[in-house]
Amino acid sequence: MFENLTDRLSHSLRSITGKATLSEDNIQETLREVRMALLEADVALAVVKDFVEAVKQRAIGQEVSRSLSPGQAFVKVVQAELESLMGASNEALDLTAQPPAVVLMAGLQGAGKTTSVAKLARLLKERDKKSVMVVSADVYRPAAIKQLETLAEEVGVTFFPSDDSQQPIDIVEAALAQARIKFCDVLLVDTAGRLGIDEAMMDELAGLHKAINPVETLFVVDAMTGQDAANTARAFNEKLPLTGVVLTKVDADTRGGAALSVRAITGKPIKFLGVGEQTTALDPFHPDRLASRILGMGDVLSLIEEAEQKLDKKKAERLARKVQKGKRFDLEDFRDQLQQITSMGGITGMLDKLPGMGNMAQMAQQQVDVKQFARMEAMINSMTPLERRRPELIQGSRKRRITLGSGTQVQDLNRLLKQHKQMQKMMKKMKGGGMEKMMRGMGGMMQGGGGPGPGGMPPGMPPFK
Incomplete structure (x- = not known):
């Protein structure tokens, strides 16, 4: 996300960091670079x-702190x-209303409204502990109704048929009565x-809004449409x-024009980002936090919050106890780790939020096979419980059965078994010595002692394509 903008801004801001003072003359070139970076980001x-203009006025004004260098002040x-x-x-969201609080989701076809309804329902249920009902008033696309029903079942919220x-008005009024x-x-x-804004759609939405008087009316828009997203929102x-x-x-939007334009053009806040x-x-x-990420400073707070919400603490504690007692790190444990990484947005999702790791995230995105985790999990799922506990049994006909069952190749399975073995060695080094031993072990691996994983990734990580 925002890779191109981050690169351009980082390059332009580097040129100002060596200056002794900030003046209109010496920031002119940097401002021109910033302008070009933003225009290229759409x-x-x-x-x-x-x-x-706002940056220029503040930079040459009285807001420069004496504790910062001019370059640092400009970045600030x-x-x-x-x-x-x-x-x-x-x-x-402002849900301070007599229950049920109604949230209306509007937007063009294909923007991701139905999926966003399900995502928001899950967030409200799991984070805010709300009882949620969802309903589809899209009578022009029966598939949308079915899709929402399927998603509601997946996230565990009530679906109103x-x-x-x-x-549409009759549907929503009936849903409102049932929700009460x-x-x-x-x-x-x-x-x-x-597919585009038309009078009939807007009249229908306005009538629906008037009938149900929602506490929140959210506009769902595709970030990849750039400044068009802001104009449509307006x-x-x-x-x-x-x-x-x-x-x-947003995860597929390398430019970031929509995120930077929507608020300024509409005057309405961006409340959520769909990132997958x-x-x-x-x-x-x-x-x-997003400004920090755009400037290549990472977003550690979001990473911590994501870990707290998405990581399975019971599995993590169980694995920690297992390692401390010196028990074997088996393929079921390995599968749990893969699932935990996937829930955090994968390798690139985590790297992207760490300070100074934006370029590393881009490299990983280009070089890591993003479907590898799914294949690895499919192979482990195709094994018997005994094979997961004792991987050394996986030979000959067992390998053929597992690869046929998971739709993979024998070399994929061999790679998985090798990675698991390396991870197992690292876990053994943690027995009794906790984090200190693990860090020493990892240090040795990174220096060549234990050998890095395939493609130069740490052991246990998916190989490059």
Whole structure:
């Protein structure tokens, strides 16, 4: 996310860090580079002009702290203006209403509304401990109703059935009555979208909004459409009283123009970012943390929060006890570790949030086979419980059976077994000595003592393509 913008900004800001003082003359070239970086990121022209002017005024004004070098001060100014551009802080959903609080989701077809409804339902259920009901008022696309039903079952929330013979207002009013009977805290309403903005759709949405009076009206928009996303959000905002924006497909957006333009153009806060296809892949939007990531400073706070929410603490504690007692690290333990890494967005998702590791995340994205974890898990699932506990039994016909069952090749299985063996050796070094021994062991491996994993990755990590 934002790789191109981060690269360009990092390069342009480096040129100013050696300056003894900040003046209009010596920041001119850097400001020009910042302007080009933002335009290449598909940030709206009007937003770029205002941003660069604001940075210039603050940089040559009285806000430079004596404890910072001029270069550091300039970076701090750019970061502060990025935060100001995207909103001062995270703005959570306002659900302070007589239950059920109704949240209306609007947007164009293909933006990811239905998936976002399921993601938000899961977030409200798991993080905020809310009782959630979802309903689809998209009578033009029966597949959307079925999709929402499937997703509701997956995330464990109540689904209110509807069909294409009904009117959207009738559907939602019936769902609202049922949500009251079931004492649901929140009702999430999925609405119909079109390929473009048209009068009929806007009239229908406005009528629906008036009938149910939602506490939140969220506009769901594809981040990859760049400044078009901001312009579409503005068009919706003129017809519908939006309270916030959900940016989807942010993980695939290397430019970042939408995230930097939406707030400035619409005046509405970005409340959530869709960062993947899984129903767990919805993050609250924190402007300060995103500004830090754009400038290559990482986002450790989000990484910690993600770990607290997504990692299975019981499995981690069980593995820790097992290692301390010197028990074998088997393939079931290995599978658990793969699942934990996947839940955190994979290797690249974690690297992207660590300070100074943005380039490493890009390299990993280019070189690591992102489907490798799924293949590794499929191979382990194709083994018998005995084979998972005793991998040394996997020979000859067993290998053929496992690879046939998982749709993989024998060389894939051999690679998996080798990686597991390396991980097992590292775990043995942890017995009794805790973290200190593990770090010494890892240090030896990185220096060549234990041999790095395939493709130069640490042991246990997936190999490069």
